[in-house]
Amino acid sequence: MQAVEKRFGFLPGAVARLAGSPELLDGFLQANARFEASTLDPVSREVVIMTVATRNGCHLCVAMHTGALRALGADERLVAALRSGQPLADPRLEALRAFVHEVLATSGDVPDDAVRALLEHGYTLRNALEVVLGIGAYTMSTLANRLTGAPVDGPFARHLEPLTEAS
Known part of the structure; x- marks a missing residue:
């Protein structure tokens, strides 16, 4: 939990709630670290995460990973399509998004x-x-966040704002 707090500058409420099961928290953090170390590029990893997050209705993950995509310099049209579950304009990323849905389905x-x-x-x-690793990690996260009613902390809440054409 200290590493998460150091990364964000505060302890996200979701992490505190996941700590109700140290095994779950540790499992998620380890799976997430392995996923982050995978050969998928950062934007592709975020496509996997956002696809799982929107499918599972985890507003917290959508907010956090909207911020992550923006930090990577992702086009706002990509962010908007991922948030709304729409096909992506980039054929390569769309193939990945479709594959995630196929694995889940x-x-x-x-x-x-x-x-x-x-x-x-x-x-x-x-x-x-x-x-599959990313789906596993973020299935744990999204389901646990929903189960515990994890809050969307202030620094992440700004990423829940509705997207506009100018975004």
């Missing part, structure tokens, strides 16, 4: 053509497995 029994579609956009089989 099929509980991992992804048809060969869906895997091929991901590979045709420059991703690898290793990346496909890393998507």
